[in-house]
Amino acid sequence: xxxxxxxxxxxxxATIQAALSDADLIKLxxxxxxxxxxxxxxxxxxxVTALDVMDSFATRxxxxxxxxxxxxxxETVICGIQPEVAFAMVQLGxxxxxxxxxLDLEEGLALLNKRTREREAARGR
Amino acid sequence: xxxxxxxxxxxxxxVGDEVRVVIESDSDIVLAREHGRxxxxxxGFSATDLTLIATAIxxxxxxxxxxxxxxxxxxxxxxxxxxxxxxIMAKDNGPGIPDIALAMQExxxxxxxxxxxxxxxxxxxxxxxxxSSVADxxxxxxxxxxxxxG
Numbered sequence: 001x002x003x004x005x006x007x008x009x010x011x012x013x014a015t016i017q018a019a020l021s022d023a024d025l026i027k028l029x030x031x032x033x034x035x036x037x038x039x040x041x042x043x044x045x046x047x048v049t050a051l052d053v054m055d056s057f058a059t060r061x062x063x064x065x066x067x068x069x070x071x072x073x074x075e076t077v078i079c080g081i082q083p084e085v086a087f088a089m090v091q092l093g094x095x096x097x098x099x100x101x102x103l104d105l106e107e108g109l110a111l112l113n114k115r116t117r118e119r120e121a122a123r124g125r
Numbered sequence: 126x127x128x129x130x131x132x133x134x135x136x137x138x139x140v141g142d143e144v145r146v147v148i149e150s151d152s153d154i155v156l157a158r159e160h161g162r163x164x165x166x167x168x169g170f171s172a173t174d175l176t177l178i179a180t181a182i183x184x185x186x187x188x189x190x191x192x193x194x195x196x197x198x199x200x201x202x203x204x205x206x207x208x209x210x211x212x213i214m215a216k217d218n219g220p221g222i223p224d225i226a227l228a229m230q231e232x233x234x235x236x237x238x239x240x241x242x243x244x245x246x247x248x249x250x251x252x253x254x255x256x257s258s259v260a261d262x263x264x265x266x267x268x269x270x271x272x273x274x275g
Contacts, residue, residue, distance in 0.1 A: 019159070022151035022187075052176060053158055055183040056242060084176035092180060092245035 003028045005035060010042040011112060013105070016051050025061045032065055036072045042119070043112040044069050047105050049080030059094040066099045075115045076100065079108035142167070143201040146186075148217075149194070154186040157198040164200050165211050169271050178211060178269055181249040184242045185215035185265050193219020193262060203268065210251070210270040218262040225255050 001024055006013045012035055014028060032044055046062065048054070054062075066076040079102040081089075089095075100115070102108035142164055146157040158179040165175045182198060189196035196217025203212045222228045229244050243265070247253040250267040257263040 019155045021155050052162075053179045053183050055180050055187070056245065057183075057187060082176075084173045087173055088176045088180040088249065091177065091248050092184070093248070094245075 003031075005031055007035075007039055007041070010040075010116070011045060011109070012036065012039065012041045012043070013045045013047065015047040016049075018050060019052060020058070022057055022061075025058060029061060029065045029068070033068045033072060036069055036074050041074050042116045043074055044076045045105065045108045045112060046076065046078045047080045047108070048078060048085075049082065049104070051080075051085065052082070054081065054085050054089050054094065056092065056094060059089065059096065063096060063099060066096075075112060075119070077102050077108040077111050077115075080104055143199065146198045146200070148186050148189045148196050148198055148215075151187075151190065154183055154190065157186045157200070158182040160198075161200050161211070161213065164202065165269075168202055168209055168211055170211070170269070174269065174271075177249040178213070181246040181267055182213055184246040184249075185213070185267070188242050188263075188265070189215055189217045189219070192222075193217030196262070208270050210268050213250075213265075213267045215265040215267075216262070221259040221262055222255065222257040223259055225257055229255070 001018050001020060003014050003016050003020070003024065006015070012032060014032060035041065036044060046065070051058070062078055066078070069076045077100045078096065081101065100111060102111050144160045144164060146153060146160055148154065148157065161178050161182040162175050165178045170178065182200070186198055196215065196219065199214040199216070201212050203210050229247070243255065246267060250269045252268040254266045255263065
């Protein structure tokens with residue numbers, strides 16, 4: 001199941017819509033890293049609201065995506081981690097340290113707006 | 126927590142559904158956890174427990190794929206001492222785990238994972254056993270009980 005990536009202004013929004021296999025996650029990673037350059041995006045949102053399991057592989061891949069996007073000069077926010085999923089991740093000992101997260105898409109967009117404004121301001125100085 | 130080397134499949138009453146999922150590609154991992162959710166839901170597990178069960182299945186199924194290339198996950202209802210639960214067995218004929226105590230150590234990794242597959246799954250479930258030999262491969266048996274505090 002491929003993850004659709006929506007281009008909205010300077011951002012890319014990837015909305016995961018069903019359970020993903022490892023191969024799907026890797027495809028998402030490659031697509032995002034490529035498109036950030038292609039569209040000169042300033043930010044990426046990965047909406048995982050529909051994801052019912054975040055195991056060690058999914059967590060590691062999302063972490064890698066966020067780091068790669070950062071190296072490409074953009075910000076990543078992961079939004080919509082469900083309460084049960086958060087519970088399971090903590091039990092499993094998985095963290096998304098250093099990765100921005102938000103409650104939902106709306107909060108995610110607000111966070112990205114704030115981050116990119118700060119970035120622009122820092123550049124203007 | 127105990128790591129026994131025998132008596133895993135001791136005489137026990139099995140009732141209800143049993144599902145076997147052959148694990149040979151990454152999409153089988155998704156299938157196995159979906160079956161775990163379905164059976165768990167039928168048994169009356171809470172939404173949180175269903176997610177813990179699905180996550181544990183995901184970890185042990187990936188272990189099969191990474192270390193043994195193929196194997197199977199068997200999921201079934203169990204009834205013991207008036208309790209109902211779910212049992213998940215992950216079996217493979219792979220290289221086996223030479224040192225189970227080491228593999229169960231937090232953060233221990235052969236470099237193919239995060240080092241939390243086995244110890245992490247143990248925390249998600251109520252009971253957890255690993256039987257492994259270099260000759261016969263590995264069996265991971267996990268159980269979780271419905272309403273264990275109820």
